[in-house]
Amino acid sequence: MTTKTREKGVGSKKEDNRAFERHKPGSTKPLRAADIKEHEVPRHIVKEWRKFKLPPGEPYLEEGPTENVHYEAAEKVVEGLELTAKDIEIFSILLERSKNAKDFPLKAGFFLSALINKCDDPKYVIHTRGLRKIDALCCGAGRDGGMKEIMVHGDVGDYFAAWMYDGVVTLNGKAGHHTKVSALGGTVIANDDVGDYAANNMDGGYLIAKKNVGHSAAMDLLSGTVVIIGNAGDRLGCEMGTNNPEHDEEEYRTVMAMGKVGNEVGHRMKSGVIFLWNEYLSISNEIHGGKVFHRGDLRVDR
Numbered sequence: 001m002t003t004k005t006r007e008k009g010v011g012s013k014k015e016d017n018r019a020f021e022r023h024k025p026g027s028t029k030p031l032r033a034a035d036i037k038e039h040e041v042p043r044h045i046v047k048e049w050r051k052f053k054l055p056p057g058e059p060y061l062e063e064g065p066t067e068n069v070h071y072e073a074a075e076k077v078v079e080g081l082e083l084t085a086k087d088i089e090i091f092s093i094l095l096e097r098s099k100n101a102k103d104f105p106l107k108a109g110f111f112l113s114a115l116i117n118k119c120d121d122p123k124y125v126i127h128t129r130g131l132r133k134i135d136a137l138c139c140g141a142g143r144d145g146g147m148k149e150i151m152v153h154g155d156v157g158d159y160f161a162a163w164m165y166d167g168v169v170t171l172n173g174k175a176g177h178h179t180k181v182s183a184l185g186g187t188v189i190a191n192d193d194v195g196d197y198a199a200n201n202m203d204g205g206y207l208i209a210k211k212n213v214g215h216s217a218a219m220d221l222l223s224g225t226v227v228i229i230g231n232a233g234d235r236l237g238c239e240m241g242t243n244n245p246e247h248d249e250e251e252y253r254t255v256m257a258m259g260k261v262g263n264e265v266g267h268r269m270k271s272g273v274i275f276l277w278n279e280y281l282s283i284s285n286e287i288h289g290g291k292v293f294h295r296g297d298l299r300v301d302r
Helices: 013-022 040-051 069-078 085-098 104-118
Strands: 123-127 149-153 168-172 187-190 203-209 223-228 253-257 273-276 291-294 297-301
Touching (some): 040 069, 085 123
Parallel strands (some): 123 149, 168 187, 253 273
């Protein structure tokens, strides 16, 4: 009779997967190193995570990564790490141990974003269930020129996918305020509610919100497309558009709302097109340019 042996601490692929499933955030069972086959490299990430401290001062998150000293600090900490997408996924689960640490939401968001942007793998899964809502997660996504796909399971805080460059980010949870602020491209698909100021100052790409969004969505939209399947709050598309002659084509900036919309649609918009396919409370009397359609009928043409 032949006895099969295996290396200590390494199970079959099926056993590794079962162990991984047992230790999702919220599990009552403790995470053990032996349960994760790829544990060695994530331990090195944890070591750098413990070193990482946010620089003093309030981060101005409308700024891009090249001007944001908080993001740059995270980037410097991870620059020497060898990473895989699996390492980063496991680390996101291990973050549950640090969720009560000082400045955790912003620190975790910058650190995870820097890991993803540093890694060369094309696809990522991040787990945020059971954590305090992480701010600035997926910020600067695609800035390295890589077309990455990122799947986030759980709620997130403010500035999700801020200053995004490229790729596709899918969120299976709720988002706070300023989702995809100052983004230059890429696509964000939000499968649950999104807070205020979604796509604020966005200059390219797509935001697809499959449920409700808060107030002032698509505010200062410079270019790109915002699609809202659910309801939207007040001031949808306020101040969207630009007087830049290089961006004078209406199709550069488009907002489409399938659900109900609040007051002051298009307030102070300068250009672009807003399509309303359901009820709205009011269209602003202060529209300087652009078009607003309601169920296919042109209501404003400036």
